[in-house]
Amino acid sequence: MSARGSGTAIRLADCSKTFPNGTRALERITLEMRGGETVVFLGPSGCGKTTLLRVIAGLESPDPGGRVFFDDEDVTVLPIERRNVGMVFQSYALFPNMNVEENIAYGLKIHGAPQAQRAKRVDEMLQMMQIGELRERRITQLSGGQRQRVALARAIAVQPRVLLLDEPLTALDALLRERLRIEIDVLLHSLGITAAYVTHDQGEAMAIGDRVAVVDRGAIVQVGTPREIYYKPANAFVADFIGTMNRVRGTVRDGFLELPGGRIPWIQCGEGTVEVLFRPNDARIMPPGEAALRGEVVQQFFLGDRTRLHVAGVADRMVVVETTEHREFKVAERIGLLIEPDTLLRLKD
């Protein structure tokens, strides 16, 4: 049943969460995470994704009726200290009164592991995270990236059933974030551990998640692989939250979708006015004479690996397209656009 065969499956059933002040943070969440799978909870701040993670961790209990399972074990009433979860926090949360080695060994000490076994495991962790030279350091002497490595080592050292990461990279600068993101991805998959990863960064979610769960106002609005989320958003919120999405309005007539800049074959059902969506990289730039849709460049942004154009005249509003062509575009330049009919999306309301 599990993708990698190891790891604890997590199941949430009807988990709502209402805080004492009446704030409703979660709306009847039901979700299954396969053993060994990394699920990223993605959403804007305040959407409830962190609360969801805390319910899995056992730091918050769901409202009556909600259930949390680790494999077949109902852990709903188990406090966090008895769930055997590893947690990694945005603020690192390393113990300032202990050095690196003591931080990593802390969980093992609590579990009563003998000295020799602790030392061996700490060695393994230091090696795995490539921080052997930091063993004796005080926490205040570490950089942000080093702190997060120690925090990961500390969480993994006790061989937790599941690993829970709450915005672990948010406090780091862009370059380091990218590097650690790759390391964490490799680490999670080599450990085969089930991981729940919370972030507001869509790029991070796409890169790390086996599946991404998009959270909006306390509810999971879509769960799927990064590609499903990106190319087949379930609703307008997902479409707008992830990446750039063009939304245009046109009229379907005689098997064509008619837009102000021309018409393209329409293979879906429906007549009359429709709203369709497409990604900037799903429109190909052509010479104006060869394309069904024509418009005028309003602005261009050179992004290094690609150029982003704002194009007017194609649709009822400005559309954004991206091209990997090396040439520079001119403002007011006429261009043609080719959009494959099957990349056009219609949302169910």
Added chain:
Amino acid sequence: MRARENRNLLLMVAPAIAVGAAFFLLPLARLAVVGASGPLGPQAYLKVVTNAQYFDALLSTIVLSVAVTATTLVIAGIAGVFLERNRFLGREALLSMLTLPLAFPGVVVGFMVIMLAGRTGIAGELSSLLGAGRLVFAYSMAGLFMGYLYFSIPRVILTIMAAAEKLDPALEEAARSLGAGPWRVVRDVILPALSPALIASGAICFATSMGAFGTAFTLATDIKVLPIVIYTEFTLLANIALAAALSMVLGIITWATLASSRALAGTTAAAAG
């Protein structure tokens, strides 16, 4: 350039040095000299240790202050963290009530202890009603202990609340996720984080108890704590040299406590980063 800056700096701190010398260093030096200028000479200082009466007073003052400090830290430490973490009806009122003792002079605190545990006090009324005889402990070390506790707790609670506010809740959650139960979290996370505040406020508490006079004087003049003994030697027996020597000893012990606590709190604060 450099020399000029130094000269300007010296000019600016000169008034502070003058005031410090006039009202602090000179009297202190004079006190030290007076202590050694009685009929006993410098031996007066030795007498503080060799004379059973003085030594007992010194010892009981220290024991009382240590007991007050320890009890205060336990009570105020728990209450401070609780008050910082919980919001409930009447919390603000409770807080301002708790800080009320800060406004009372020692005499008033002594007066209140007498009303509580004096010969006609509430404690006595209650205990005799219960048939346990009239409970009177105001005029003893126990009464003094109560009084000191009463005015020590507010200071420590406020300091602890300020420190508890800065505790990162993620630290406790991290410890719990690693399997630490509540006591373990207190021992490994909360106490280390609060220790600079506990040490600093404990030292102030100790110093205040060592030197407090008003409450002891109100309760009874025959409670043998050092400030009372100094008062008796100085005012009633005109034994000025010995009073000065006792004062110096009291001052040095208190100063040493404050200084070492500052050093200790400094290192733990650095460790708590």
